[in-house]
Amino acid sequence: MSDPVLSVSDLNKRYGEMPAVDGISFSVGRNEIVGLLGPNGAGKTTTINMILGVLAPSAGRILIDGVDVARRRREALARTNFAAVYAPLPGNLTVYQNLRIFGLIYAVSGLRQRIEALLDQFRLRELRNVKCGVLSSGEQTRVALAKAMLNRPHLLLLDEPTASLDPSVAQQIRALIQEFARREAGGVLWTSHNMHEVEEVCDRVLFLSHGRILLEGDPRSLPRQHGRRSLEDLFIALAREPLAPDVAEHA
Amino acid sequence: MPSFKRIAAILLRQYYLLRGSAARVVPLFAWVTVDIVLWGFITRYLNSVSHAGFNFVPALLGAVLLWDFLTRVMQGVTMAFFEDVWSRNFLNIFATPLSLGEYLTGLVTSSIATSAVGLVVMVLMATLAFGLSFFVYGLMFVPFILILFLSGIALGIFGCALVLRLGPAAEWFVWPIPALVSPFAGVFYPLSVLPTWMHAISWLLPPSYVFEGMRALVAHREFSAGLLAVGGGLAVLYVLLAGWVFSRVYRRAVRTGLIARYSAETVN
Numbered sequence: 001m002s003d004p005v006l007s008v009s010d011l012n013k014r015y016g017e018m019p020a021v022d023g024i025s026f027s028v029g030r031n032e033i034v035g036l037l038g039p040n041g042a043g044k045t046t047t048i049n050m051i052l053g054v055l056a057p058s059a060g061r062i063l064i065d066g067v068d069v070a071r072r073r074r075e076a077l078a079r080t081n082f083a084a085v086y087a088p089l090p091g092n093l094t095v096y097q098n099l100r101i102f103g104l105i106y107a108v109s110g111l112r113q114r115i116e117a118l119l120d121q122f123r124l125r126e127l128r129n130v131k132c133g134v135l136s137s138g139e140q141t142r143v144a145l146a147k148a149m150l151n152r153p154h155l156l157l158l159d160e161p162t163a164s165l166d167p168s169v170a171q172q173i174r175a176l177i178q179e180f181a182r183r184e185a186g187g188v189l190w191t192s193h194n195m196h197e198v199e200e201v202c203d204r205v206l207f208l209s210h211g212r213i214l215l216e217g218d219p220r221s222l223p224r225q226h227g228r229r230s231l232e233d234l235f236i237a238l239a240r241e242p243l244a245p246d247v248a249e250h251a
Numbered sequence: 252m253p254s255f256k257r258i259a260a261i262l263l264r265q266y267y268l269l270r271g272s273a274a275r276v277v278p279l280f281a282w283v284t285v286d287i288v289l290w291g292f293i294t295r296y297l298n299s300v301s302h303a304g305f306n307f308v309p310a311l312l313g314a315v316l317l318w319d320f321l322t323r324v325m326q327g328v329t330m331a332f333f334e335d336v337w338s339r340n341f342l343n344i345f346a347t348p349l350s351l352g353e354y355l356t357g358l359v360t361s362s363i364a365t366s367a368v369g370l371v372v373m374v375l376m377a378t379l380a381f382g383l384s385f386f387v388y389g390l391m392f393v394p395f396i397l398i399l400f401l402s403g404i405a406l407g408i409f410g411c412a413l414v415l416r417l418g419p420a421a422e423w424f425v426w427p428i429p430a431l432v433s434p435f436a437g438v439f440y441p442l443s444v445l446p447t448w449m450h451a452i453s454w455l456l457p458p459s460y461v462f463e464g465m466r467a468l469v470a471h472r473e474f475s476a477g478l479l480a481v482g483g484g485l486a487v488l489y490v491l492l493a494g495w496v497f498s499r500v501y502r503r504a505v506r507t508g509l510i511a512r513y514s515a516e517t518v519n
Contacts, residue, residue, distance in 0.1 A: 015508075049511040052346035056506045078348040090264075090338035097267045104260035105347045147343075 003066055004029050005154045005187035006051065011060035013046055013211075020046045022211035023060070028155065028187035033178070035198040035219060036191045038208035039239040044191045047208070048084070048157050051189070053077055065154050078106065081151055083144040084159035091133020095124055095143050098132055099150065106151035118146040122176065138169035145173065149180060156180065156188045162197060170194075174201050195219075195232040205231075207238050214238055253356065257349050261357020262364070265331050269365075275330075279365055280372040283319045287373050290315040291381035309387040309469045311439060314462060316373045316383070318438045321399040321406075321458060322429040323369040327362025328407025329414075329425050336419050341513040351498055358411070359404055366403070370396075388468055394479055395461045401486035402457045406432070408493035412500040415509075437462050457486035 004027035013021040021043040028034045036044050049055035051062055053073050062069040067076040089098040096115065103111040119125045122142040127135060132143055141161060148156060158177065162170040178201060181188050192198050198205060199219045207215040215222060215238065219231050228234040269275050294307040301307070335344055344354070377383035385392050410425035417424070435449055436458040442450055453459040460482025467474040504510045 045511075046508070049508065052342075054342060054346050054505060054510045055508045056502075074348040074350060077346065080346075082346060084342070087339075087342040089343060090334075090340050092271070092334075092338060093264070093267055097264075101260045101264050101267075102343070102347070104256045104263065105344075105349050107254055107256050107348070 002030055005032075005065055006189060007061075007063040007066075008047075008051070009061045011047065011050060011062065012058045013043075013050060013055065014058045019211045021050070021057075024208070024211070024213050026206055026213060026216070028189050030154075030185050030187055031181050032204065033181050033188040033190055033202050035202035035205035036189055036208060037193075037195075037198060037205050037235060039235075042208040043211040044208055045084075045159055046211075048082070048159050048189070048191065051155075051157060052080065052082055078151065079154040080157065081106070081148040081153035081155075082157035082159070083141070083148040083161050084157075085141075085161070085163045086159070087144075088140050089132050089143055089147060091131060094129050094131050095119075095135075095146075096128045098143065099147060102147050103150050108151050114150060118149060121149075122146040137164045138166065138173075141165060141169070141173060145176065152184055152186070154186050156186055158188060158190045160191055160193065162192065162194065170197065177201065195230065195235055199231050207235070209238055253350070253353050254348075257353045258357045258360060260349075261331070261354060262360050264334070265361040265365070268334060279323075279368045283323065283369045283373045284376055286315055286319050287312070287376040288380070291377065294381065306469070308381060308383050310466060312377055312381055312383050313388070313465060313469070314438050316377055317395060317399055317461065317465070318429070318433060318436075318458075319373060320366065320370050320396065321403040323366040324362055324400050324403025325407040325410065325429060327365040328358045328404060329410045330365070331358045331361045332407075332411040332414070333422065336414060336422070336513070339513065341510050345510050351501055352494075355408060355494060355497065358407070362404065362407060363400075366400075388465065391464060391468060391474070391479070394483060395465060398457050398461050398479070398482050398486045401483075401490050405486065405489035405493040408490070408497050412493065412497040415497070415504055416500045419513075432456065432458070435459070441466060455485070457482040457489065460485075 006028040008027065009025045011021055011024050012019070024047065026034070036047065038044050046055065050057045051064070051069065053069050053076070057070075064076040065079045067079065069076040093101070099115045099118065100111065103115060108114050119128055122145060124142055124146060127139060132140060135143065145161065148158070156177070161177070162173050165173065174197060177188060177190070180186060190202060202219050204217065205219045205222065206213050215226070217225070223229060223231050223234045226234055228237060290312050294312045297307040297311070335341055374385070378385070388395065406428055410428055413424055414421045435452045436456050437445065437453055438458070442453045442459060442463060445453060460479050464474055464479050501510075
């Protein structure tokens, strides 16, 4: 088996005495889509921010493609990209301008051709010269994903990429991300509150609560293993009683 | 090794924003034009009533021009930074391979371009409309501009650090910085008129050396190139110091999660 594209060990983030992320370890393999699940405040976004190098861990280690984010930040981040619902691209720039600027920042070679390919792939050609601020939620998400694919990342981090999208657009976005994981040999870490989506897309899920990983496994078989009818039921049970004995036993 | 592509990305962003917005282009020259016109007429009036044979144009109008240049340089840096604040772009920008040095160099480079526009407009206005002759300053005009440029860069980077540390609302601390510095820098009067405690602060400010030198040249008094070199040295020191402060503030923001929250807090 090849080395994981993301390897997180004993990752810890404390704000004073309060642990936001409490010693988690996990990995993401190539061509793998891993779902990071958990209730609000579980530590999902904190974990993603630490992987992106915009939040310093209190302890632990993050390797992207074997490159330590803390020591060789630039090298690690050159292999990474992300899209998050709370980080839209500047609305005062057009789709093309945003892609060009971020393409330069990621030092993408053959940038012009890469942008043209992404405009087609994400059906953005007609919006090429439209300012991002006037795009619909779905269109903005497609632009954010096009930006996230610019540098053909080895690791793609997606924080609720389909939040606020209608089911049809969300389905298209899922298909594009699945295609990326299949064709580009990249790994994807995906957070979502849509359990049906997670079952459809993710190869593996991690349940996070109070900064700890409580469960890990195949989203299609995990509910049965824990006596629940669906992933959503399991999510609710974990969110309400995160440290219940049967769960803690499996954690 | 800094990447020119990444620095160019920051510069290109500013170019795109300027190209698409008259509201960003007009202030590059509008306020400095108003200042030159206003002070041009004031100096004319002072020349007509003083009867002392002293020409106020190079002393006062020249001072306004040089001070406005410093202000434009500072605002060139802070405005480029504010674009990221206003568009909540920190997460997108700082979760990339872009280094802090490249980011700041991009801000400074864009400031060179925008402040040059203001400088050219001011020089043309002052020369053509009010007869300001730069021959009075001679070659010293070059170090004057250089020291003021470095001082503007230092103030700009320091202003960015202030906003990064205190949040977007601290923008209002940044705009008046030049006005707070100007009484100490002796823009319009010799430092000798200041009380001792202000005088002491003045000698810590590189622009003070420029304006003292400028007045000495205009009055055909002895001019100390050594003192100007001290001003230049201080300006370089302050640029490095401002870069260090920004880097410290940035590292703290990464430690506390402020960088991520700058984008996320308005959504959650």
